[in-house]
Amino acid sequence: MKNNHPPSPPKWIDSLLEFLYHPPLLEHIQGDLHELYHRDLQNQGKLVAKSKYLFYVLDHLRPSMLGANNIVALLKNYIKVSARFHKSNWGYSLLSVLGLSFALGFCLLAYSYIINEVFYDKFHHDHERIYRVAVTANFSGPETWEMTPPPLALAIKNTIPEVEATTRLIKVNALEVDKENELWESSVSMVSADFFKIFRFPLQNGQSPTVLEPNTALITKSTADKYFPSEDPLGSTISIGNGNANMRFKVTGVLMDAPSNSSIQFQVVIPDHHLAHFYGDDAETNWRGIKSGVVTFLKLKPGASIKDLQNKLNKIADNHGLSEFLRSTDLSHKLPIAKMASLHFNNDTNLRLLEPPGNxxxxxxxxxxxxxxxxxxxxxxxxxxxxxxxxxxxxxxxxxxxxxxxxxxxxxxxxxxxxxxxxxxxxxxxxxxxxxxxxxxxxxxxxxxxxxxxxxxxxxxxxxxxxxxxxxxxxxxxxxxxxxxxxxxxxxxxxxxxxxxxxxxxxxxxxxxxxxxxxxxxxxxxxxxDSHQLGYNPSSVLYQEFEIRSALDDKEVEQLRNAILPLAAVDGVTSSRGAIFGDSPGSMWRLRFQDETINVAAIKVDYDFLDVMEIDLIEGRNFEKANEADGQGAVIVNQAFLEKFEITDALGKTPAIFGDNGPSIVGIVGDYHFQSLRKEVEPLILNLRPNSKNSAIFVRVNRDDLPTTMASIASSWGELFPNRGLDLKFLNEHISRQYxxxxxxxxxxxxxxxxxxxxxxxxxxxxxxxxxxxxxxxxxxxxxxxxxxxxxxxxxxxxxxxxxxxxxxxxxxxxxxxxxxxxxxxxxxxxxxxxxxxxxxxxxxxxxxxxxxxxxxxxxxxxxxxxxxxx
Amino acid sequence: MRRTNLGEFEELVLLVVGVIGPDMAYGITIKDEISKYTGRSTSVGALHSALYRLEMKGFLETHMGGATNERGGRRKKYYKLSASGKAALTNAKELRNTLYEMIPNMIPLKSNEK
Incomplete structure (x- = not known):
């Protein structure tokens, strides 16, 4: 159909055309294109014609066409002049380019680190509504634990209406995973059904996993690549357990690896239906069975206020006798909550189960x-x-x-x-x-x-x-x-x-x-x-830390000592309970002094602890095996202790702060740095508590022929404690790792x-x-x-x-x-x-x-x- | 003077311009004729670019004219073979023939085969 005002192509495309091309060329090209547009319009409709017209215009972006364009020609000239200029002043140009690129490179590296840290855990949708629930306890000083009772998550969801969803994350490190007898080096995480509703950990195809059926497992992409290099992992079966009670799981999905800036990392994910199988029959109902590894998260409903949340959580703790059991002294925060995004920089818990905190x-x-x-x-x-x-x-x-x-x-x-x-x-x-x-x-x-x-x-x-x-x-x-x-x-x-x-x-x-x-x-x-006198000698001391269930008691330490001390290269064997050097001490004594409660670090030691660690005894005597009263009734304190509690003439007496039946001070040691050098040496009590368990052993060795010595120690260890692994490390390295x-x-x-x-x-x-x-x-x-x-x-x-x-x-x-x-x-x-x-x-x-x-x-x-x- | 070569597409364009004849050959007709003879659709950008190059090489002569309503009143650019354009085509053909005949055991193609 023809009339006096034929429809013309979109204005903006025409403007683009007019901008791009040289005016003398423009007239006939534009005319030709308009003609084509009309033909397309009649044959194929407006939409096709329009898009084809755009294509025609862009199709003219060719060297010979642009070569005739004045803007391009100008640009070319500028670039040529610039290039000549830089060439003739190449020294200065090189200097500025190199300087800028090194600096930018540094910035790029720093930036990748900063961005990674700043956006830690913020990739979850609505991360500001996600909280981690912890517990407070006061067994040896007021502490916050990240591990929670297994029934807590469900109780929160059932009793607090503001909560949209809760989940448990249970990291079961001791479990073995294998596929047709090929052992995997992977940790197993058990999660609740709502885990993937709260956190954004998509499957490989980008979708969120929906249902977690019993006896199914999800594995991450890197795990899949590692153990299924050339096959499809979906549908294959893996076996998970601690050696005897293995359970079979079908792989139903491959998850994207958790981002590197996630406090939650996992390799194999199974539903928490199986908690009882791995943690014992009463695990789901036992409020006192706080197992290591159970972390509880909650997600609030949009717009819900957190004002009453803390009180409601406290009520849950009370209803289940939790705060009583944990001797919690922080009555307003029996179950303290912390925002997901704050977890990375807040190292507020004593036992961290999530990934290590940032700096x-x-x-x-x-x-x-x-x-x-x-x-x-x-x-x-x-x-x-x-x-x-x-x-x-x-x-x-x-x-x-x-x-x-x-x-x-x-x-x-x-x-x-x-x-x-x-x-x-x-x-x-x-x-x-x-x-x-x-x-x-x-x-x-x-x-x-x-x-x-x-x-x-x-x-x-x-x-x-x-x-x-x-x-x-x-x-x-x-x-x-x-x-x-x-x-x-x-x-x-x-x-x-x-x-x-x-x-x-x-x-x-x-x-x-x-x-x-x-x-x-x-x-x-x-x-x-580095050169500071620590007050003890950590060089040539090997140590190993134990979890409580595999810890050695005093008798076992004695067995070990009898077995390896005869070795020429072993100069001493001792043990202690309480954290090892540099960490904050594991147990505290609460002492009342001048109307104030003061927590004092207390470390349980062995008779020869001072000798093996080369800690100077300033006054008095060391603990003596012959002296049975030393077992419960004697302590050794450091000088800071005497200063803090203003004690003079301490030897052989029971200071008032210990109460009437308290132990007496038999010796005084110098202020050795049992904590990191960031802190002043605090008051310290050393005691014996015979026949109790030890959390660490220390072996002072001669470094001359270390491999042989280690091998001999390992063989004695294997005979004595066949079920416990030996993993000795140098104490020095542990201490320098603190810095x-x-x-x-x-x-x-x-x-x-x-x-x-x-x-x-x-x-x-x-x-x-x-x-x-x-x-x-x-x-x-x-x-x-x-x-x-x-x-x-x-x-x-x-x-x-x-x-x-x-x-x-x-x-x-x-x-x-x-x-x-x-x-x-x-x-x-x-x-x-x-x-x-x-x-x-x-x-x-x-x-x-x-x-x-x-x-x-x-x-x-x-x-x-x-x-x-x-x- | 810059050496002027004929590319395959350029040669085709030249030939088609010659076939259509003066006062008829402009962008759209050339495009249509090429499609007709080769059976492929031609990129209009490639065509304009080739025409521009051929014009710069002196193989084509042009004049403007024939504005229509559809074109928004813009004139067409008519092309016709110049003398050097004709010479270039002849050269290309002769070179091709010479080389063709130098191939041993070549069975001549039937002209009715397409």
């Missing part, structure tokens, strides 16, 4: 360090762009004379820095990927840099825009707004390094000094802790300070050499007039010494702050030495003087007559 300090330090390093690199970048302007002014001036408008000039400088920033970003990604394995080892993480991640790509894009605008906008507008003639005539006018670049350089040096100083402080702190965070921090600061120093100095040297280059005539004139190297250096290099001098006080203040907040958080802290400030200044200052000296020397070797003769 907030490290997150903060990493964020600040990466911002600082990024700023350093960015400042370098800006300084170089500004410095290089002096070489561009003539070109830009000429362009403006030839008719380039301000937009074109700004555009050119955007392309200039855009090329560099883009190269830097690509290089940074490559560098970060290459460094990722080392970074993961350092932090003990499994981070990945997923570029398609919804955050990283836009962030990099933003970074690109930000960096380009920041580095191009100022110089670009500066050039665009200047008079063309002025630009051509005085090439020095813009090359002069103004206030901006001085401020940037000063900031850089302050940051570099601060990093170096911080590194020295952290180093000194760790060295101090893992600090070691990691030290390494991170080390790399950041290294990067910062290189960036700051390369910034300085680059700027200096640019300044020298644009002042070459001036230099030659001075030389002709008799100026030597020292005078030249004074004129051009001294400025930078001034910058370091201005930066120093800021760095000193910063490092003092760091020392105050970080180092002083340790009980054993290093002194603030003058060296922490002087050495960085000397190192950075010395390097700067040397390198800038070389620059001045190099320029001074040019023949003045040649330089001046060019005019």
């Amino acid at each position: 907030k300090t490290l997150v903060i330090i990493f964020s600040m360090a990466s911002i600082a390093v990024f700023l350093l690199a960015l400042f370098n970048f800006i300084n170089f762009s500004l410095g290089l302007l002096s070489n561009r002014t003539r070109e830009v001036g000429l362009r403006k004379v030839m008719g380039a408008n301000p937009t074109a000039v700004v555009f050119q400088s955007i392309i200039d820095s855009g090329m560099l920033v883009l190269t830097a970003i690509i290089l940074a990604v490559v560098l970060a990927q290459a460094a990722l394995p080392y970074f993961n080892t350092l932090l003990n993480q499994v981070l990945v840099i997923d570029l398609l991640d919804l955050v990283i790509l836009p962030t990099l894009g933003l970074l690109f825009v930000f960096a380009v605008l920041f580095t191009a906008a100022y110089p670009g507008f500066l050039m665009a707004s200047n008079k063309s003639v002025a630009l051509i005539e005085s090439s020095r006018q813009l090359g002069k390094q103004g206030l901006l670049s001085n401020i940037l350089l000063t900031t850089q040096f302050a940051i570099a000094l601060l990093f170096l100083s911080g590194w020295m402080i952290a180093n000194a702190q760790l060295a101090k802790m 893992q965070q600090e070691t990691t921090l030290l390494t991170a600061i080390k790399y950041a300070s290294f990067l910062a120093i290189i960036l700051a100095i390369s910034g300085l040297v680059g700027l200096l050499s640019l300044a020298l280059r644009s002042n070459q005539k001036d230099i030659s004139l001075r030389q002709v007039l008799g100026a030597g190297l020292p005078q030249l250096y004074q004129t051009y290099g001294f400025r930078y010494l001034l910058i370091i001098t201005i930066a120093a006080p800021f760095a000193i203040a910063g490092s003092w702050l760091f020392y105050k907040t970080w180092s002083q958080s340790f009980y054993i802290n290093t002194n603030f030495e003058v060296g922490f400030i002087v050495v960085p200044i000397l190192v950075v200052g010395g390097l700067s003087i040397m390198l800038s000296g070389i620059q001045v020397f190099k320029i001074s070797r040019a023949n003045p007559s040649q330089v001046l003769g060019e005019e």
